Amino acid sequence: MKNTVLALSLLFAAPMAQACETFTIGDISVEHAWSRASIGTDRPGVLYLEITNNGTTDDALTGLTTPAASMPMLHETVVTDGIASMPHAASVPVPAGQTVVLSPGGFHGMLMGLTNVLKEGETFPITLTFEQAGSLDVSVDVLSMRVEAAACDDAK
Amino acid sequence: MRRRQIVLSLAGLAGAAAFTLGLGAWRTRNRSVHNPLLPLPLTSMDWRLINHVGQEVTPADWRGRPAMVFFGFTYCPDVCPTTLLDIADWLEALGPDADRLTTALISVDPERDTPDALANYVSHFDPRIIGLTGSVGATARAAADFRVSFKKEPAGDGDYTMNHTAGVFLFHANGQFASIIDFHEDRRFAVPKLRRILA
Numbered sequence: 001m002k003n004t005v006l007a008l009s010l011l012f013a014a015p016m017a018q019a020c021e022t023f024t025i026g027d028i029s030v031e032h033a034w035s036r037a038s039i040g041t042d043r044p045g046v047l048y049l050e051i052t053n054n055g056t057t058d059d060a061l062t063g064l065t066t067p068a069a070s071m072p073m074l075h076e077t078v079v080t081d082g083i084a085s086m087p088h089a090a091s092v093p094v095p096a097g098q099t100v101v102l103s104p105g106g107f108h109g110m111l112m113g114l115t116n117v118l119k120e121g122e123t124f125p126i127t128l129t130f131e132q133a134g135s136l137d138v139s140v141d142v143l144s145m146r147v148e149a150a151a152c153d154d155a156k
Numbered sequence: 157m158r159r160r161q162i163v164l165s166l167a168g169l170a171g172a173a174a175f176t177l178g179l180g181a182w183r184t185r186n187r188s189v190h191n192p193l194l195p196l197p198l199t200s201m202d203w204r205l206i207n208h209v210g211q212e213v214t215p216a217d218w219r220g221r222p223a224m225v226f227f228g229f230t231y232c233p234d235v236c237p238t239t240l241l242d243i244a245d246w247l248e249a250l251g252p253d254a255d256r257l258t259t260a261l262i263s264v265d266p267e268r269d270t271p272d273a274l275a276n277y278v279s280h281f282d283p284r285i286i287g288l289t290g291s292v293g294a295t296a297r298a299a300a301d302f303r304v305s306f307k308k309e310p311a312g313d314g315d316y317t318m319n320h321t322a323g324v325f326l327f328h329a330n331g332q333f334a335s336i337i338d339f340h341e342d343r344r345f346a347v348p349k350l351r352r353i354l355a
């Protein structure tokens with residue numbers, strides 16, 4: 001069933017760089033949603049994106065669901081005394097008027113239990129849950145394993 | 157974009173400070189085993205690991221070549237690709253000189269990182285990167301020689317991740333420890349450190 005959902009969503013995948021598309025609900029907008037191509041489905045995948053809170057009320061990203069992974073989680077990479085760990089983050093704060101980035105070496109979506117191989121050039125849907133704004137469906141661009149940021153004209 | 161990343165880095169620092177308390181307790185307990193010193197010279201190490209094409213490797217095999225060594229695991233979607241991409245970038249910046257360098261990833265997750273798993277992983281970054289793995293005991297031996305810490309961390313549903321020392325260790329051709337490149341260090345600092353061990 002999940003695979004069917006994913007296959008359908010991939011049918012709708014546009015060839016354009018979707019990572020540059022902006023998704024909005026209420027005061028929250030999300031852009032530059034991207035992931036890296038995976039080798040098989042054993043290793044966890046990753047999710048990076050940029051969240052802007054255009055409102056005057058603090059919000060927070062509290063959860064992820066996606067047909068692409070059975071156990072998606074929010075993590076934060078932390079390097080303390082030279083030791084890297086990535087504890088589970090209960091939520092990612094998105095203060096009023098600010099932009100928060102999930103990016104390599106910081107907050108990230110950890111896509112454990114991939115249901116399909118993530119192939120470069122494809123997209124998959126993910127639903128983000130915000131404490132205030134509610135749920136937002138976002139399309140995630142799968143980029144090469146060798147990419148460190150989404151390439152959008154406005155991303156400089 | 158850059159400015160936004162800086163804002164996030166500051167948030168990350170605050171988070172790191174909060175996390176230090178918890179990790180500090182764990183580190184203190186391990187300090188009696190791992191003296192918090194710098195890595196031994198390669199010539200004083202005595203680990204024995206298997207590379208990604210299934211051959212046994214010991215520090216003696218690296219004699220006479222400068223070396224860049226780091227610890228990680230391939231079931232890590234964030235830190236390890238970031239480090240490998242940084243390393244691929246540095247190797248490219250060094251040009252042909254990088255061929256004189258031994259570049260190795262030592263897995264801290266030998267249960268999942270078999271030689272085959274390492275082979276299909278490192279090939280995606282730079283063919284000059286060697287993957288090394290072994291038994292849990294052999295991995296612990298190597299980690300002790302490099303003064304590296306690693307620890308299994310449950311991640312729900314029986315799954316786990318590994319906490320591990322994230323720096324990249326540089327050694328001179330004579331095996332003496334030279335310097336550490338910190339996680340995600342700017343290439344403006346990283347590449348000159350590499351040039352120094354190649355000089």
Ligand SMILES: [Cu+2]
Binds near residue numbers: 075108110233234
């Ligand atoms: Cu993670």
